[in-house]
Amino acid sequence: MGKCEQCIIKEFNSLKALTNEELVRISNCKTSRIVKKGEAIFEEGDTLKGIYCIREGICKLTKLSSNGKDQIIKLVVKGELIGQRSLVSEESVNLSAIALNDMELCFIPKSEIINDLQKNTNFTLDLLKEMAHGLKEADDVIVNMAQKSVRQRLAETLIYINDSFGTKSDGTLSVLLSREDFANIIGTATESTIRVLSQFKKEDLITTIGKQIKIIDLEGLRRVE
Amino acid sequence: MGKCEQCIIKEFNSLKALTNEELVRISNCKTSRIVKKGEAIFEEGDTLKGIYCIREGICKLTKLSSNGKDQIIKLVVKGELIGQRSLVSEESVNLSAIALNDMELCFIPKSEIINDLQKNTNFTLDLLKEMAHGLKEADDVIVNMAQKSVRQRLAETLIYINDSFGTKSDGTLSVLLSREDFANIIGTATESTIRVLSQFKKEDLITTIGKQIKIIDLEGLRRVE
DNA sequence: TTAAAAACATGACATATATCATATTTCATT
DNA sequence: AATGAAATATGATATATGTCATGTTTTTAA
Numbered sequence: 487m488g489k490c491e492q493c494i495i496k497e498f499n500s501l502k503a504l505t506n507e508e509l510v511r512i513s514n515c516k517t518s519r520i521v522k523k524g525e526a527i528f529e530e531g532d533t534l535k536g537i538y539c540i541r542e543g544i545c546k547l548t549k550l551s552s553n554g555k556d557q558i559i560k561l562v563v564k565g566e567l568i569g570q571r572s573l574v575s576e577e578s579v580n581l582s583a584i585a586l587n588d589m590e591l592c593f594i595p596k597s598e599i600i601n602d603l604q605k606n607t608n609f610t611l612d613l614l615k616e617m618a619h620g621l622k623e624a625d626d627v628i629v630n631m632a633q634k635s636v637r638q639r640l641a642e643t644l645i646y647i648n649d650s651f652g653t654k655s656d657g658t659l660s661v662l663l664s665r666e667d668f669a670n671i672i673g674t675a676t677e678s679t680i681r682v683l684s685q686f687k688k689e690d691l692i693t694t695i696g697k698q699i700k701i702i703d704l705e706g707l708r709r710v711e
Numbered sequence: 712m713g714k715c716e717q718c719i720i721k722e723f724n725s726l727k728a729l730t731n732e733e734l735v736r737i738s739n740c741k742t743s744r745i746v747k748k749g750e751a752i753f754e755e756g757d758t759l760k761g762i763y764c765i766r767e768g769i770c771k772l773t774k775l776s777s778n779g780k781d782q783i784i785k786l787v788v789k790g791e792l793i794g795q796r797s798l799v800s801e802e803s804v805n806l807s808a809i810a811l812n813d814m815e816l817c818f819i820p821k822s823e824i825i826n827d828l829q830k831n832t833n834f835t836l837d838l839l840k841e842m843a844h845g846l847k848e849a850d851d852v853i854v855n856m857a858q859k860s861v862r863q864r865l866a867e868t869l870i871y872i873n874d875s876f877g878t879k880s881d882g883t884l885s886v887l888l889s890r891e892d893f894a895n896i897i898g899t900a901t902e903s904t905i906r907v908l909s910q911f912k913k914e915d916l917i918t919t920i921g922k923q924i925k926i927i928d929l930e931g932l933r934r935v936e
Numbered sequence: 937t938t939a940a941a942a943a944c945a946t947g948a949c950a951t952a953t954a955t956c957a958t959a960t961t962t963c964a965t966t
Numbered sequence: 967a968a969t970g971a972a973a974t975a976t977g978a979t980a981t982a983t984g985t986c987a988t989g990t991t992t993t994t995a996a
Binding site for chain 1: 774776777778780782784795796797799800801802805806828829832835836838839840842843844845846847849850851852853854855856857858859897898
């Protein structure tokens, strides 16, 4: 198994703030885990025994609403950590993490992280900074949900996925989501999502190849009202 | 001016994690500020030179949507800190803070807090814990916005204000908001808010005395669909 | 105290979105 | 390649919510 201190992935998250010594210690007790597309890494209500560092793949963080529908709160990709919040707040996780493709994860036991939190201020400060940023992003999501139309929210979601996760060589979005996933991100019915995508096609803002989506007029999407 | 080390208010926020020595130092450089109802403590885009500790009063944190409407993200009361996030992330504030009644604030300069963040792990960990909790709350708001009706969101907002901030001796909610404020919390038109409040009155869930609202059937409100 | 302004309230109507029904296409499995 | 299941697509219709108009009440300031 790879060594944390030499792992490039950590540069994308707070683990980069750890010392070489701390990374060696983590490396010795970490475990690896493969999760197949559609499987859960953890589920709402679980008590986590550590955090995960995503080495490969993408997952969605979802929360079940009281009306029985799943809301996707966030997409998390290679390089990011999941489970830190629950570990910090010492509560069970409030979200489920479901793999959107085959994933490779490193699991770091809680005790290690707690230890580093108490001894390495840089690590704690980096986590704090990331959470502050996460809160800012959450504010934006709240405003969008509260104030914008389904049409606008879908356009912005397409732009977000395009800008954050990029496209494949054929120009289609590299994160492949079902229409239902899109609906669960923007908080609408699957049929509405499909209808708006059809509109976007007619307006030559996007094209679709099967379930794959290709943005052909990014500026147009930005202008959607 | 009062001394931080003897101030009871700090027990309600992360400042409680500071040592006596640190509190004395803060006490010597803090300043006091009075903000009248309706005035801004800070506005979206401002660069803050420190954080505020609320000694008295209530304010709303709002964000302007691209469609020109204000969204109220959070209500913040006596005992809480505001401005920490922006200080941690070293960015301009993403929200405006507007006083809902006359307020009394203590201002603590940035340099002091930064210093404490680097030297007192307990303080940093406490802030981290509060932010983790804030993120969890934000997730709940996102799900509610995305999945619930205006009727449900208004019912839940009334319950939230009742449970979190309590009532006056006559039973009316102690946080007094305009109908427009309610609309800006739940993300709807002011007229819709007024209409739903009228429905709630007809259903004997609440009564109103002028703009004041009194919950008379909390269980009924919880059952609203 | 009175006038003006702001907030509250309600009706009429327009529109966005949800829901239900039903094809059609794509995908996985044998 | 054939079959069934899942995902995508679209129409018809119901419903929730927004918008505009207008009137009433409450608050503010002269």
